[in-house]
Amino acid sequence: MTEAEYPTGLESWGYSQAWHERFASAAPEGSYPARVVRDHRGYFRVHTGEGELIATTAGRLKHNAQHASELPAVGDFVALKDVSEAGHQFGRGVIQLVLPRTTVFKRKAAGHLTEEQVVAANIDTVFIVCGLDSDYSPRRVERYLILARESGARAVVLLNKSDKCADTTKPVGEVAVMCGDSPVHLIAAKPRIGLEVLPAYLGAGRTIAFLGSSGAGKSTLINALLGEERQATREVREADSKGRHTTTERQMFRLSGGALAIDTPGMRELQLWSSAEEISGAFADIEALAERCRFRDCTHQSEPLCAVRDAALNGALDAERYSHFSKLRSEATAIGQLRDVKLRIQKKAADRVGSKALKKHQLVHTKGR
Numbered sequence: 001m002t003e004a005e006y007p008t009g010l011e012s013w014g015y016s017q018a019w020h021e022r023f024a025s026a027a028p029e030g031s032y033p034a035r036v037v038r039d040h041r042g043y044f045r046v047h048t049g050e051g052e053l054i055a056t057t058a059g060r061l062k063h064n065a066q067h068a069s070e071l072p073a074v075g076d077f078v079a080l081k082d083v084s085e086a087g088h089q090f091g092r093g094v095i096q097l098v099l100p101r102t103t104v105f106k107r108k109a110a111g112h113l114t115e116e117q118v119v120a121a122n123i124d125t126v127f128i129v130c131g132l133d134s135d136y137s138p139r140r141v142e143r144y145l146i147l148a149r150e151s152g153a154r155a156v157v158l159l160n161k162s163d164k165c166a167d168t169t170k171p172v173g174e175v176a177v178m179c180g181d182s183p184v185h186l187i188a189a190k191p192r193i194g195l196e197v198l199p200a201y202l203g204a205g206r207t208i209a210f211l212g213s214s215g216a217g218k219s220t221l222i223n224a225l226l227g228e229e230r231q232a233t234r235e236v237r238e239a240d241s242k243g244r245h246t247t248t249e250r251q252m253f254r255l256s257g258g259a260l261a262i263d264t265p266g267m268r269e270l271q272l273w274s275s276a277e278e279i280s281g282a283f284a285d286i287e288a289l290a291e292r293c294r295f296r297d298c299t300h301q302s303e304p305l306c307a308v309r310d311a312a313l314n315g316a317l318d319a320e321r322y323s324h325f326s327k328l329r330s331e332a333t334a335i336g337q338l339r340d341v342k343l344r345i346q347k348k349a350a351d352r353v354g355s356k357a358l359k360k361h362q363l364v365h366t367k368g369r
């Protein structure tokens, strides 16, 4: 327990009495609260409410982490030890502890089979940004929506570059179907069309994150909200509208209205980190159809008397939506199996360590006698 003073300045970075209580009940003596505002891969920038420090992660925190996802990420509130030395341009801190997150957007780490990666933490609203140029992909929006739902944050889809799209009714309709009760807005960040819908999400102290593929216009949006060109942006490729991975680090900005906005690099891979059940939950229309399947645990692939497959065959269910559902579900099943294998391996290792410790303990005892 620490009797830390309430850091008033940190409120402008989203801190609150509730966070202070979490901090006070968990933080080590002599540490103080801060928020991670930039991930430099390997080290961080944190804001203490009074200023920014460069921070590293305490060895003990790294050592005790079971998963990479327990390590600090942009948006996290942390307990920090100040190790600044006189004469250095920047203050230095060591992150002792990550406070329990209220929401967290995760994905399966690119290239890793079973490691999850935190994209942003403690966010109120996830903006899924999708360009309506030739990079438009409703299937990608769907993947983002699934991850956003699991994050605990509210998801909002921003269909950007409306100025590049002659007929917006088709994409808006398509995305609205999969969105359920998540709002969809049609905007154009560069010519600043439709941006008047955004302030409703940007109250003081609220945290929002912009996610989406490279070139979708996330940094352009951040600049529009900041009212200045703080983030670099770059033309997309002529041929296929793909972005050039201009933003390379996750970073949080304070907007003039007091909201905190996180810009993220476009993701090359967006693999799911969900169970098959979570996937099904995201496809409400398919769930409804599934009630008429012959088997309760029907996977809607090859079982007889499957209402979902029948609907896809006779056109009542969009065939493309059915095939996307099947693909995501089998991906999720595979990940679920890998996750189980990993858990079994971890448990075995823990048991081994446990029995070693027991032996050592017994040894000490026999010696002591």
Ligand SMILES: Nc1nc2c(ncn2[C@@H]2O[C@H](COP(=O)(O)OP(=O)(O)OP(=O)(O)O)[C@@H](O)[C@H]2O)c(=O)[nH]1
Residues within 6 Å of the ligand: 160, 161, 162, 163, 164, 187, 188, 189, 190, 191, 212, 213, 214, 215, 216, 217, 218, 219, 220, 221, 232, 233, 234, 235, 236, 243, 244, 245, 246, 247, 248, 264, 265, 266, 267
């Ligand atoms: N026509 C048009 N172009 C836009 C719009 N929004 C963004 N762009 C352009 O799209 C290109 C890519 O925008 P960025 O903001 O760099 O994209 P990003 O999502 O930040 O991309 P990464 O940082 O690579 O992930 C830039 O040339 C922008 O000027 C828009 O509404 N209309």
Ligand SMILES: [Mg+2]
Residues within 6 Å of the ligand: 218, 219, 220, 231, 232, 233, 246, 247, 263, 264, 265, 266
């Ligand atoms: Mg960018």
Ligand SMILES: [Zn+2]
Residues within 6 Å of the ligand: 290, 293, 294, 298, 299, 300, 301, 303, 305, 306, 307, 308, 309
């Ligand atoms: Zn079925």
